[in-house]
Amino acid sequence: DEFVKYFIERSFAPAMPVGDIVPDAKDVVRQPDMAPGSTLPDFIRGDKFPERFNLERRPPMIDGLFRAKDNVLLGAPPKMGKSWFFAHLALALAEGEMFLGRETRKGNVLLIDLELHRDDCLERIYRVAEAMGRRTAPKDLWVWCLRDYDYDLDLLITEMENRISDMGGVDAIILDPIYMLGHQEFDENNAQSVKHFLTAIGQLKNNLNSALLLSHHFSKGNKGKEGHTDRISGSGAFQRWPDSLITLTPHKLEKHAVLEVTGRSMPKCTPQVLHMVPPMIRATDLVVEYV
Numbered sequence: 001d002e003f004v005k006y007f008i009e010r011s012f013a014p015a016m017p018v019g020d021i022v023p024d025a026k027d028v029v030r031q032p033d034m035a036p037g038s039t040l041p042d043f044i045r046g047d048k049f050p051e052r053f054n055l056e057r058r059p060p061m062i063d064g065l066f067r068a069k070d071n072v073l074l075g076a077p078p079k080m081g082k083s084w085f086f087a088h089l090a091l092a093l094a095e096g097e098m099f100l101g102r103e104t105r106k107g108n109v110l111l112i113d114l115e116l117h118r119d120d121c122l123e124r125i126y127r128v129a130e131a132m133g134r135r136t137a138p139k140d141l142w143v144w145c146l147r148d149y150d151y152d153l154d155l156l157i158t159e160m161e162n163r164i165s166d167m168g169g170v171d172a173i174i175l176d177p178i179y180m181l182g183h184q185e186f187d188e189n190n191a192q193s194v195k196h197f198l199t200a201i202g203q204l205k206n207n208l209n210s211a212l213l214l215s216h217h218f219s220k221g222n223k224g225k226e227g228h229t230d231r232i233s234g235s236g237a238f239q240r241w242p243d244s245l246i247t248l249t250p251h252k253l254e255k256h257a258v259l260e261v262t263g264r265s266m267p268k269c270t271p272q273v274l275h276m277v278p279p280m281i282r283a284t285d286l287v288v289e290y291v
Contacts, residue, residue, distance in 0.1 A: 061093065061172060061211055063103040064269045065261055066244040068171065071202060072213040073241065075232045076248035080257060081276040082215045085248065086111065086176050087128050088281050089213075093172055094141035097132065100259070100274065100283040107171030110142045110164065114180035118145040127279035142170070153181065153197075157204050164208055172211040175201075179217070198241045218247075248274070252289035 058068040066072045076082045092099035096106025113121045122145070125137050137143075151159075164170055175181060181201070205212035216232055232239055232247075239245065243264045248257040251273055259272040273286040 061105050062099050070211045070243040072244045074215045074246045077218045080248050084278045085281050086174050087124050091128050094138040108140045109172045110170045111174045112144045114146050117147050121145050131280040170210050174213045176215045178214045250291045258288050
């Protein structure tokens with residue numbers, strides 16, 4: 001199986017240097033039986049922990065939504081506006097401007113659009129930029145349009161890693177939508193298949209020290225009565241993978257959605273009603289009511 005072979009090869013890629021994990025590499029205890037060239041980090045003995053106030057903490061990229069180096073999954077029904085949401089988010093990050101009333105941390109952003117034609121994709125970016133009061137797209141935003149190109153997962157990741165390394169790195173990678181990334185044997189309802197797929201994509205993110213944002217669709221049916229983490233289509237691995245799970249669920253009012261966020265290590269956010277009319281997604285003070 002080519003995908004399994006690829007996954008195994010990627011799993012043994014060089015790991016992050018120990019000095020990037022703790023403030024001082026000499027404080028890490030090397031085990032006598034550790035094989036030279038191991039790709040896994042050393043054990044850290046309790047009395048060699050860095051001081052708590054010296055821990056390297058990942059800062060929020062967007063307050064209340066996700067932090068640096070997070071895995072992020074955006075879920076919503078088809079045609080809800082996921083691509084517009086990501087376009088607005090990407091420009092806000094690249095400009096360091098507020099997003100839905102939330103503080104952002106300015107950074108380099110790569111938006112990979114696998115679905116839209118190049119002209120449609122860039123036109124959306126222009127429209128969002130104009131709505132934000134900009135004449136052009138920000139210089140810290142890169143867009144990669146792959147709608148009309150033939151590639152597999154191996155080629156995509158290799159090209160991404162090489163190009164991003166040449167750029168000096170990015171802070172956030174947005175891949176939209178996830179169903180276009182699946183190889184020919186990918187099955188979104190099979191937990192093992194999904195786990196292998198997400199791990200392979202996540203390895204690239206780990207190598208580049210970037211946040212990774214993916215979009216996926218809801219399963220069919222009225223989702224207002226289901227728990228927000230149970231609305232994503234396919235295997236439960238999708239719900240367990242992200243550090244931050246973001247959903248957009250139809251609101252009772254037309255062209256509105258309820259934004260909900262569950263973070264692995266973040267405080268619970270109050271659901272927020274959004275006005276989902278392009279080009280700008282806007283926060284409102286409306287009461288949360290599902291269809």
